[in-house]
Amino acid sequence: MPASLDRTASRWAALAVLCAGQLMVILDGTIVSVALPSIQADLGYSPSGLAWVVNAYLVPFGGLLLLAGRVGDLVGRKRVFVTGLVLFTLASLLCGVATTPGPLLAARFLQGVGGAVTSAVTLGMVVFLFPEPKERAKAIGVYSFVQSAGGSIGLLAGGVLTQALDWHWIFFVNLPVGVVASVLAVRVLRDDRGPGLGRSTDAAGALLVTAALMLGVYAIVGTADHGWGSAHTLGFGGGALALFAAFVARQATAAEPLLPLRVLRSRQASGALAAQALMVAGMFGFQFLTVLYLQKVLRFDQVDTGLGVFRSRWSSARCPSVPRPG
Numbered sequence: 001m002p003a004s005l006d007r008t009a010s011r012w013a014a015l016a017v018l019c020a021g022q023l024m025v026i027l028d029g030t031i032v033s034v035a036l037p038s039i040q041a042d043l044g045y046s047p048s049g050l051a052w053v054v055n056a057y058l059v060p061f062g063g064l065l066l067l068a069g070r071v072g073d074l075v076g077r078k079r080v081f082v083t084g085l086v087l088f089t090l091a092s093l094l095c096g097v098a099t100t101p102g103p104l105l106a107a108r109f110l111q112g113v114g115g116a117v118t119s120a121v122t123l124g125m126v127v128f129l130f131p132e133p134k135e136r137a138k139a140i141g142v143y144s145f146v147q148s149a150g151g152s153i154g155l156l157a158g159g160v161l162t163q164a165l166d167w168h169w170i171f172f173v174n175l176p177v178g179v180v181a182s183v184l185a186v187r188v189l190r191d192d193r194g195p196g197l198g199r200s201t202d203a204a205g206a207l208l209v210t211a212a213l214m215l216g217v218y219a220i221v222g223t224a225d226h227g228w229g230s231a232h233t234l235g236f237g238g239g240a241l242a243l244f245a246a247f248v249a250r251q252a253t254a255a256e257p258l259l260p261l262r263v264l265r266s267r268q269a270s271g272a273l274a275a276q277a278l279m280v281a282g283m284f285g286f287q288f289l290t291v292l293y294l295q296k297v298l299r300f301d302q303v304d305t306g307l308g309v310f311r312s313r314w315s316s317a318r319c320p321s322v323p324r325p326g
Contacts (some may be wrong), residue, residue, distance in 0.1 A: 011129045013188045015139055019146040020181045021085050022122050024174055025115040026147050028057070028092075030154030033287040034305050035167040037295045042167065043101050048221050055217050056105045060112035061119075063210030066258040067203060068120035077121040077128075078189045082182055084121075088114030089178030096171035125189070155287075159303040205258045208247040216240035 032039075032053060040050045072080040091114050094107035126143050130136040161169045219236035226232040251257040264270045294300040 017184045018122050021118050023146050023150045024177050025118055026150030027154040030151045031158040031170045033291050034158035035162040035170050036291055038162050038167040051221050056108040057112040059213045060109055061116045063213050064116040065120045067206035068117045072121035076192045077125050080121050082185050084114050084117030085182045092171045092174035096168045163303050202254050202258045205250045208243050212240050212243035
């Protein structure tokens with residue numbers, strides 16, 4: 001095989017591995033949704049506690065993306081990607097074997113950390129693999145398709161696995177994918193070296209923003225039990241705002257900030273970030289409430305729930321009413 005063709009084949013093989021890792025991470029964001037009522041019935045979560053099965057994953061995932069990306073730049077993206085895959089796979093195993101609420105939430109938190117570490121460097125590696133604009137556009141198109149398909153597959157797979165087997169299998173399904181992707185990543189991804197951890201990673205900034213997110217979510221979720229004007233809500237909400245203010249102050253004064261504040265001075269950048277945040281919050285909030293409504297009120301089974309949420313997310317036509325199955 002000519003050298004140019006060999007290089008092309010290896011790049012697309014590397015892209016396949018990167019997409020496989022990203023598919024596993026994205027799929028896990030939706031596959032759990034359909035199984036939430038089964039998890040609640042089995043482990044005895046309260047309504048507010050059940051929300052943490054989702055939030056325990058999303059908070060570290062969102063809060064650690066910037067730090068994981070910085071570490072990837074300093075120590076090498078391949079190392080960070082493989083580390084994230086291994087951590088995510090091990091955390092999936094811990095989720096699958098959990099039999100009480102606490103261990104499941106702890107394992108979900110580790111999954112969020114692994115997902116952040118994996119996702120933070122993936123797109124940068126895709127761009128590095130394909131420097132030519134035409135090929136880069138194709139590669140990013142494939143990568144974007146995998147991301148969007150992962151959310152849809154998760155809804156359907158979550159319903160099928162939970163109904164046919166058990167909710168534990170929505171986590172066990174990650175194990176073969178994670179093991180194969182990790183082994184192939186070591187073989188096909190190019191080694192890259194960064195300048196090392198001698199430069200600042202701004203771990204303090206990552207800790208502040210993650211803690212602020214967790215306290216804010218805890219305050220909002222707790223309003224169902226304590227009310228919006230309670231000392232509990234105001235206290236934790238105020239703590240979240242204080243931590244977020246400390247994060248902003250840290251970014252303004254740090255030599256190597258995670259998020260340079262000059263980025264937010266651009267209307268386009270700040271507007272895009274705000275739109276993305278609202279879209280993600282709306283999407284996961286919609287999924288959480290819709291799954292509970294379909295299964296607890298309309299008595300859908302898990303497969304019908306997955307199909308129903310999938311249809312409501314992706315169909316452009318609005319149904320005047322949702323019929324009961326059968």
